[in-house]
Amino acid sequence: MHVHNVYFWLKDDEPDESFESGLRALAQDPNVRAAYFGTPAETDRDVVENTYTYGLVLVFDDISGHDAYQAGHAHTQFLDDHFRSWDRVLVHDIDA
16 A cells, blocks of 8 residues: 655645645546545644645555556646645655
């Protein structure tokens, strides 16, 4: 299993309906086995990083599914439509 965690810091730092629609479209990619996205939880602990605007978690069967997703239409369309929206993106990938 390959888990793809992506954190976005949007320029306006506000939830955005169009951006959320883009995240929903990413979740529909045929290589994605499970998908979750949302805004930071209100967890108040020193070890919690919650300055991002949106987090996205996508689960794939393996790295080849992830790689196919990266080259696929949903991902390339999302980049075309939204890359100007963020100041920063951070990715953490996990093989489980």
